[in-house]
Amino acid sequence: MGKVIARLEQLGKTRTSKTYTAALNSFIRFRKGHDVPSDEIDSGLMGEYEAYLKKSDLKNGLLSYRRKKTGQRLHMKWEVCMQEIVKRHPNVTTEYLLPVITDPAVPERRQYENALHLVNRKLKEVAERAGLAVPLTMYVSRHSWASIARRMNIPLSIISEGMGHDSETTTQIYLASLDTSVIDRANELILKDL
Incomplete structure (x- = not known):
């Protein structure tokens, strides 16, 4: 290496x-x-x-974890809303922050994938109930975060770091594929001016 x-x-x-x-x-x-x-x-x-986020990854109000896809180590402030989610499961004994991996007889990876499928299924149900045209998934939430950050004029370097990308070029490609509504609005304005 x-x-x-x-x-x-x-x-x-x-x-x-x-x-x-x-x-x-x-x-x-x-x-x-x-x-x-x-x-x-x-x-x-x-x-x-x-393995999934462990309690030991949380120290002094900072969560440190490694993004599986890139191997990049990320650090983020532990927010009150995050702690509220963890508090909902006070009686679960596990080394992980969330009670996703709890059965020692089942491979950890399978437990993680099952939990991810469950979350995505529940997010799709929320989207249907809310009448959204796009089904929600964890992947869509990443897209949403990046899109909102871009609209708020957050620097590309910060968005790239937050996404766990290994280069700003990757982030530029990612953002270019996200929200065509900005281009659609620009086309509308141009067509009105013709």
Whole structure:
């Protein structure tokens, strides 16, 4: 991994090398400083590493977690509304912040995926009841956050960091695919002026 990071730096891919460095450091912390031969890295080890948010990820009002897709370590302020959600499950004994992974007999990944499917199904029900044309999902919530941030003129670098993207170019591509209503409004104005 060190060689890959050095090569990325040589190629001028600074942000990608930082992402790889953060992922490597995160894995080293997970392994408590002990190296692991590449032939011992299997799905079980990676499943343990990518496990859902743990109570230990929350310290001094700051939640730190690793985004699975990019490996980027993200940090965010623990808001009161987040704590209210956790408080709804006071009697659940688990190392995780939310009672999603609770059954030691069932693989953690399966429990996580089942919970995600349940949340997405419930979000779609909310969208139907509210009469929304677009079905809601966790993915749609990411799109919404990015769109709202862009409309509020939040700098691209901040949106990129919040999305966990490894480059602002990725964020630009992502945002370009989101909300065509701005272009539609521009076309309306132009057509009215003709």
